[in-house]
Amino acid sequence: MSVIQQIQEKYAKLMAIIIALALIIFVVMLAFENGGSLFRGGNSTSVGKVNGKSIEQAEFANMVEQQKNYMIQQGYPQSEALTQQAVSNAWNMEVNRILLETEMKKLGMQIGKKELGDILYGANPPADLRQRFSDPETGVYNAQAAKQAIDNMLKTADAKSKEQFNLYLNSLENMRLEEKYTSLLNNSINFPRWLIEKQNEDNSLMARVSFVKEFYSNVADTAVKVTDKEIEEYVAKHKSEFKQEESRSIAYVAFSALPTGEDSAAALKSIVDLKPEFDTTSDAGSFVLRNGSSLEYSDSYFPKSQLTMANMQMGLSFKDTILSLAKNAVYGPYMDGNSYVLAKMLDSKVLPDSVKCRHILISTNEQQGGFADSTAKRKIDSIEAAIKGGASWAALAASYNPDGTRTTAGEMTFSSTQIQAEGFAPEFGQFILFDGKPGESKVVKTSFGYHYINIMSFIKPEQHYKIAYFARPIEASQETDNNANNLANKFAADSRDAKSFDASAEKLKAEGINKLIATDIPPTGSQIVGLGVSRNFVKEIYAADKGDVLAPERVGDNWVVAMVTDVQKEGTMPAAKARYMVEPLLLKHKKAEVIAKKIGTITTLEAAAAALGGRNIETADSLRFAGARPASLSSETRVIGAAFNMQNKGKVVPQALEGAEGVYVLRVDDISATANTDSNVAEQRKAQYQQAKMRGSYPPLALREAATIKNNLSKVY
Structure with missing residues (x-):
């Protein structure tokens, strides 16, 4: 017992130190496992900083979502590439906004309500508003119609649409602030007379x-x-x-998972088997939907010039053949892009390229100042009688029309594709495109109310076609994908370091598979040149160290095994x-x-x-x-x-x-x-000013170079 007591007394301090060290190591390990959050007091909610100003993750996520929605509305397909572009756009816009806002505050500059109104409804409106609210014949912008449409939208639109509009306004305000800031800088440019005279002297x-x-x-x-x-x-x-951004470089071997000849034959057989039913069906739309065509069915008529746009993939070499088909005849299957396609001629008829018409509208939207249905019907009947009796279209349109046509005498011009598009009142379209003729008038009821419509003219009548397409894409089978994956896994298993990676890649040359490289991959990137888009693949690259061989990853049409060959930190280039x-x-x-x-x-x-x-x-x-x-x-x-x-x-x-x-x-x-005959100093000063103005036309670039910007997007997106 005394021996144990002596040991305890002699080594008590040493044991306490050992236990304390063990606890410290344990805490440090936990901190690293949790991304250092134990030392930071919780995970960071910031995606970056601009001159010390934090960009919070939640707010930035909303910006990204707004950008995605806006791009989708503009017709961009949803994809991983779209998401990454939305992230990039949101980041650049927010960085520029913060930098400009800082400068604006220093200068006391801002955009007021009156100036915002001038942006929307002034002499130089945004291009999209100008296009939408300009007279198609005169090109004159109708600011009143634009304002009325925007006011109506703000009263009736859902929260999501209003959010999109606010995003639009914010972008317009930022653009105007940039313009004002740029103008301020440009107005400070000066080429003094003595400098021009000295240049002239030298040039002589x-x-x-x-x-x-x-x-x-x-x-x-x-x-x-x-x-x-x-x-x-x-x-x-x-x-x-010799500044450099953070980046990674890789060597990689790609194993193709593209469709094989067998996959192509299977796609062809599946569409050939369905051709007899497509040939005899009287309901082509249901057939296309039921059998899963990769081309959607359209019930519209299109002129020859717009068939490619309308149906997305029609090959020009097949167009004339298809347009010469008899009614209900089927052509194909033919190759169009990466699909086998059947085309069925449903109908054809001569229709105008565009229709010019005018209307008087009595709205039945009582919440927006419209009338009850019965009252609206009586009013439109009275208007019909008044116009037949010689009343002015312009005066009645100005009195009754709740839309932008109240300032255009009720006149409008629509293309045949616009008339048949989703969202266009079908009853209105049926009359002006199919049932009516130039000079005819009719009362038509739509979801907007009662219209009294007059067809003024048909513009460029031409043959239109209604064609049903049934398409089967040539896609890789599960077997094809599995084979490529198995080859990639075997290669990865044999390539655990740089030496074995290169040796394994050398053996594949005989099979036509070569080792390739991709350099300067940024931390927020997703595009790998030569491979395709994969944000997850880039994340895996950044999670690895130099010399690490990554597990197989699907990128585009390939299974890829990559090795990190270079790690470049932000700063100055190494020698x-x-x-x-x-x-x-x-x-x-x-x-x-x-x-x-x-x-x-x-x-x-x-x-x-x-x-x-x-x-x-x-x-x-x-x-x-x-x-x-x-x-x-x-x-x-x-x-x-x-x-x-x-x-x-x-x-x-x-x-x-x-x-x-x-x-x-x-x-x-x-x-x-020698005599200098081109020594018009005033003109030279003006020319040099314009050149300098062009060189300095985008101040955010200079502000960025002078700013301290920390980008943490790669940790979130």
């Missing part, structure tokens, strides 16, 4: 020179050597020229990466030193030519400071500068001049002045 000079030139290529590369230390020193002195840019510069400089040493002390051109082994003495006459130059001096700015230095007139320049292509020994034989 003309020189005559003689020179001896020794090309750098005449000095063997082996005669000089550029060391790693010299590369490092050069980069250290020119850090701003190894900068070498290909720096080495040629230093080689030239070292060769220039060799040539200068060979020339020795410069006294005359003849002596320099002799020292260089009998080089010719060349001349350049009528040399201008600005403008065209002889080919031998076209890129030699240092030589040109020395040629127009008045102190060198009549002398041999005592130093060898290190040029772009070689070393020059120069004698300035003469410098004279």
